[in-house]
Amino acid sequence: MAAVRVSEAGKRAGGAAGALAEGARPQAAAAEGEWAEAPTDAVRLVAPSRTNDPYREMDLLRLSTAGSVDDGKSTLIGRLLYDTKSIFQDQLEAIEGASRRRGDDHLNLALLTDGLRAEREQNITIDVAYRYFATPKRKFIIADTPGHVQYTRNMVTGASTAELAIVLVDARKGVLTQSKRHGFISSLLGIPHIVVAVNKMDLVDYSEAVFERIAADYREFAEKLDVKDLVFIPISALKGDNVVERSARMPWYSGSTLLHYLETVSVGAERNLVDFRFPVQYVIRPHQDFRGFAGRVASGTVMAGEEVVVLPSGQRSRIRAIETPAGPLAEAVEGDSVVIRLEDELDVSRGDMIVRTMNLPTVGTRFEAIVCWLGVAPLDPSVSYVLQHTTRAVRAFVSRLHYRINVDTLHREPATTLGLNEIGRVEVTTSLPIFHDPFQQNRATGSFILVDPFTNVTVAAGMIRGEVRTAESVFGAAEATTSPDVVWEGWNIARERREARNGHKAGVLWLTGLSGAGKSTIARRLEERLFEAGCQTVLLDGDQLRHGLCGDLGFSAEDRRENIRRAGEVARLFFEQGALVVCTFVSPFREDRERVRALLPEGRFLEVYVSCALEECRRRDPKGLYARAARGEIPNFTGLDSPYEPPENPALVLETDRVSVEAAVTAILRLLEAAGLLRAR
Amino acid sequence: MITYRKSHLEQLESEAIYVLREVAAQFERPVLLFSGGKDSISLVHLAQKAFWPGKFPFPLLHIDTGHNFPEAIQFRDWLARRVGCELIVRYVQDSIDRGRVVEETGAFASRNTLQTVTLLDALQELKVDAAIGGARRDEEKARAKERFFSHRDAFGQWDPKNQRPELWNLFNGRKNVGEHFRVFPLSNWTEMDVWQYIASEGIALPSLYFAHRRRVFRRGGMLMAETPFVTLLPGETPEERMVRFRTVGDATCTGAIESEATTVEEIIQETAALRITERGGRIDDQRSDAAMEDRKRQGYF
Numbered sequence: 003m004a005a006v007r008v009s010e011a012g013k014r015a016g017g018a019a020g021a022l023a024e025g026a027r028p029q030a031a032a033a034e035g036e037w038a039e040a041p042t043d044a045v046r047l048v049a050p051s052r053t054n055d056p057y058r059e060m061d062l063l064r065l066s067t068a069g070s071v072d073d074g075k076s077t078l079i080g081r082l083l084y085d086t087k088s089i090f091q092d093q094l095e096a097i098e099g100a101s102r103r104r105g106d107d108h109l110n111l112a113l114l115t116d117g118l119r120a121e122r123e124q125n126i127t128i129d130v131a132y133r134y135f136a137t138p139k140r141k142f143i144i145a146d147t148p149g150h151v152q153y154t155r156n157m158v159t160g161a162s163t164a165e166l167a168i169v170l171v172d173a174r175k176g177v178l179t180q181s182k183r184h185g186f187i188s189s190l191l192g193i194p195h196i197v198v199a200v201n202k203m204d205l206v207d208y209s210e211a212v213f214e215r216i217a218a219d220y221r222e223f224a225e226k227l228d229v230k231d232l233v234f235i236p237i238s239a240l241k242g243d244n245v246v247e248r249s250a251r252m253p254w255y256s257g258s259t260l261l262h263y264l265e266t267v268s269v270g271a272e273r274n275l276v277d278f279r280f281p282v283q284y285v286i287r288p289h290q291d292f293r294g295f296a297g298r299v300a301s302g303t304v305m306a307g308e309e310v311v312v313l314p315s316g317q318r319s320r321i322r323a324i325e326t327p328a329g330p331l332a333e334a335v336e337g338d339s340v341v342i343r344l345e346d347e348l349d350v351s352r353g354d355m356i357v358r359t360m361n362l363p364t365v366g367t368r369f370e371a372i373v374c375w376l377g378v379a380p381l382d383p384s385v386s387y388v389l390q391h392t393t394r395a396v397r398a399f400v401s402r403l404h405y406r407i408n409v410d411t412l413h414r415e416p417a418t419t420l421g422l423n424e425i426g427r428v429e430v431t432t433s434l435p436i437f438h439d440p441f442q443q444n445r446a447t448g449s450f451i452l453v454d455p456f457t458n459v460t461v462a463a464g465m466i467r468g469e470v471r472t473a474e475s476v477f478g479a480a481e482a483t484t485s486p487d488v489v490w491e492g493w494n495i496a497r498e499r500r501e502a503r504n505g506h507k508a509g510v511l512w513l514t515g516l517s518g519a520g521k522s523t524i525a526r527r528l529e530e531r532l533f534e535a536g537c538q539t540v541l542l543d544g545d546q547l548r549h550g551l552c553g554d555l556g557f558s559a560e561d562r563r564e565n566i567r568r569a570g571e572v573a574r575l576f577f578e579q580g581a582l583v584v585c586t587f588v589s590p591f592r593e594d595r596e597r598v599r600a601l602l603p604e605g606r607f608l609e610v611y612v613s614c615a616l617e618e619c620r621r622r623d624p625k626g627l628y629a630r631a632a633r634g635e636i637p638n639f640t641g642l643d644s645p646y647e648p649p650e651n652p653a654l655v656l657e658t659d660r661v662s663v664e665a666a667v668t669a670i671l672r673l674l675e676a677a678g679l680l681r682a683r
Numbered sequence: 684m685i686t687y688r689k690s691h692l693e694q695l696e697s698e699a700i701y702v703l704r705e706v707a708a709q710f711e712r713p714v715l716l717f718s719g720g721k722d723s724i725s726l727v728h729l730a731q732k733a734f735w736p737g738k739f740p741f742p743l744l745h746i747d748t749g750h751n752f753p754e755a756i757q758f759r760d761w762l763a764r765r766v767g768c769e770l771i772v773r774y775v776q777d778s779i780d781r782g783r784v785v786e787e788t789g790a791f792a793s794r795n796t797l798q799t800v801t802l803l804d805a806l807q808e809l810k811v812d813a814a815i816g817g818a819r820r821d822e823e824k825a826r827a828k829e830r831f832f833s834h835r836d837a838f839g840q841w842d843p844k845n846q847r848p849e850l851w852n853l854f855n856g857r858k859n860v861g862e863h864f865r866v867f868p869l870s871n872w873t874e875m876d877v878w879q880y881i882a883s884e885g886i887a888l889p890s891l892y893f894a895h896r897r898r899v900f901r902r903g904g905m906l907m908a909e910t911p912f913v914t915l916l917p918g919e920t921p922e923e924r925m926v927r928f929r930t931v932g933d934a935t936c937t938g939a940i941e942s943e944a945t946t947v948e949e950i951i952q953e954t955a956a957l958r959i960t961e962r963g964g965r966i967d968d969q970r971s972d973a974a975m976e977d978r979k980r981q982g983y984f
Contacts, residue, residue: 044757062691288737339700458857
């Protein structure tokens with residue numbers, strides 16, 4: 003039996019772990035003899051190379067290239083692949099044939115990299131493509147990005163994982179806008195090394211003067227950027243000068259060839275090995291005695307025995323062990339995928355972050371960022387997007403757009419929205435805190451993406467600058483959501499603890515619909531039922547709030563919006579106390595309701611549409627409001643002279659002109675069970 | 684001495700494990716598409732490491748064309764037993780019997796393209812929302828643009844012009860009902876990386892990968908194994924040679940190469956010197972320059 007065998011292996015591998023594995027141990031880590039039985043002739047066992055493993059000597063460099071067809075970028079990459087013998091005979095024959103058919107008079111190396119059919123037909127590169135080659139010292143991954151209309155989106159994508167960027171300049175044309183744009187985006191995405199390859203030197207007679215002028219021009223431009231290492235190399239990708247082999251035709255150039263530079267530039271120098279950040283990716287719990295938190299160390303290092311704190315709960319513990327199948331590690335380092343066990347039994351789940359007690363990231367719901375807009379639909383400040391940051395996903399909206407950056411001139415321009423390929427400085431507000439660092443210090447905890455909640459498409463890439471601090475940015479907006487003097491302390495008692503005691507999850511149930519539709523009647527009966535069942539529950543009623551907290555507000559669209567904003571904030575306070583909050587508000591505007599949704603974690607805001615024909619509401623008129631409105635005493639009455647926008651995707655619709663109050667309450671209770679907030683009974 | 688330097692294999696391994704854990708965290712019903720080839724065998728090894736000491740939380744799914752090398756099937760069953768995971772097999776023959784697909788005829792007949800229908804039917808039947816595959820970007824031009832998380836519409840189709848941008852290591856697995864994802868943890872690996880990893884980790888493989896004596900015949904510049912599934916053309920005469928396979932797929936379209944390499948180290952030496960791509964041994968890709976792209980759009984692996 004596998005389990006018996008493996009338990010012995012587990013003991014052997016390390017006393018600290020002593021864990022009983024549920025799964026079979028992967029082969030390399032298996033005990034001696036465990037794999038000795040050769041079951042059939044079909045299976046060939048392979049002995050792992052445990053010592054002096056020659057295959058673990060090479061390192062890895064990820065780089066990006068950008069440029070248009072004319073720059074000769076595809077030719078350059080083709081040249082690198084060809085001269086490092088990374089092209090196979092059949093590929094070569096295929097492009098020889100294709101070159102002949104196209105009527106090219108030389109071997110068209112560009113054909114090697116233009117992958118998709120449309121590209122071959124239209125002679126353009128559409129998307130980011132990845133290329134691989136290796137020399138005996140190093141493996142290279144090239145993110146090859148095209149230089150046409152979609153340039154920014156693709157350059158940003160390609161640059162996001164790169165450590166080095168090759169910027170191509172056509173020696174005949176000098177420094178054009180596109181080369182600057184690529185430099186700017188590379189610096190924005192924190193790429194430390196930029197190589198400016200001045201290509202097509204063969205077409206300017208290998209002139210040193212031309213090369214020096216271009217280098218001087220680009221240096222002048224790059225002073226405005228944050229580039230740590232800038233290198234210039236004169237090449238001809240077509241003829242092969244200074245790409246892999248040194249060129250005899252440019253004796254005035256004494257620097258490295260491009261490949262030599264790529265092989266020797268130091269990699270990993272920019273890794274953040276100081277700030278330990280461990281976003282929990284997945285909880286591994288094979289049996290009662292083992293609870294491990296799987297993840298990849300985003301930055302820094304950590305050792306067994308160190309004191310740590312778990313965000314957001316703030317609970318402290320120590321690292322009990324750093325587990326791998328080959329046995330426990332003394333230390334885990336940035337980039338390692340490991341399993342961490344803590345000394346104490348804490349409730350930790352995906353999206354939490356383990357950090358050192360004395361080195362904390364910023365914890366907050368509002369931050370400043372640079373975003374690149376990647377979506378076809380422009381930035382919509384009323385949409386609550388899904389923000390993915392480390393392993394955490396929260397709702398968020400762009401609460402301010404400060405300016406747009408013109409990628410060609412680097413000027414700041416006033417803007418009301420961001421369209422596809424545009425870059426801007428924004429302030430983002432999230433429904434729940436995220437644990438972040440400035441992107442410049444930490445690429446892993448300083449980056450995020452925004453996802454459109456309706457189309458599920460990734461619409462933006464963001465780089466965090468820091469928290470919102472300045473009085474200007476907090477007060478400038480009409481609806482500041484925090485006072486400048488208030489420091490957010492975090493909740494003293496974590497909601498999860500309250501929920502554990504209550505025996506149910508917290509949530510906000512939002513009943514929206516016309517006046518007289520039956521919201522309050524249903525909500526009162528529901529609250530009774532929840533209370534009787536022992537739940538912690540609160541009813542927030544529109545009328546109640548308007549008598550006190552919102553007594554200063556009228557019924558204009560603006561005041562209605564503020565009314566709902568306050569109601570949402572109050573609901574959230576009760577929510578954090580672990581309550582099931584039942585809210586009844588006409589709340590006619592979709593956007594206002596979505597803002598409330600954005601305040602809460604996903605799945606905890608349940609929108610219930612209490613639907614009833616206007617005629618029926620008017621007939622019921624429980625508070626005599628329709629009659630007064632008809633007499634002109636109440637202007638802007640929803641359903642009469644002010645619109646009602648029904649929910650597009652409610653969790654539940656109750657047609658109260660058809661179902662009884664009891665049936666409606668039962669339906670809501672079922673919803674709460676289905677949503678996992680109440681235990682099914 | 685503690686070194687913070689990471690070799691390329693360590694980085695690739697860590698990345699693949701990260702991707703596998705993302706799949707488990709973001710999806711409800713993932714499967715690992717198991718072909719019997721070295722890439723999916725390496726994936727199983729990585730999945731074991733990713734969730735150790737637990738079991739990996741998804742079954743293996745094998746789409747069986749029925750045109751197999753017996754060694755590949757024996758290996759598959761042995762591995763599933765050894766790892767202790769669930770193995771689901773769906774047969775192209777069943778799709779043919781149900782009239783979902785029509786079998787090709789003639790000397791070049793292959794069930795390779797028919798697999799797509801069986802695969803999509805299986806994904807639907809099992810309500811799979813993420814299918815993990817061993818495809819690598821270095822294999823073929825169309826794959827160079829594939830994402831780690833590759834979105835498929837409700838018809839299982841890939842739209843290469845409309846892919847989601849993929850930045851840093853933030854993978855967006857959000858989708859609508861009926862849609863699914865293909866996930867490729869080995870995206871950044873090359874053939875050489877996989878072989879080096881096999882050597883370094885000591886991963887068992889089907890014996891087909893190592894040089895052995897076998898009756899083969901020459902067709903279209905490659906060596907084909909003599910099997911009951913292939914009809915010989917006039918002039919094609921099988922003879923016994925020392926060969927090994929670089930990929931293990933459907934027996935009707937997987938070519939062998941002449942080789943004396945009987946150990947992983949020898950295979951690595953040979954791979955470094957080889958001048959033909961791995962997929963160059965596959966008849967299915969040679970049908971046209973855009974053959975792979977067309978099949979991928981329709982939902983191929």
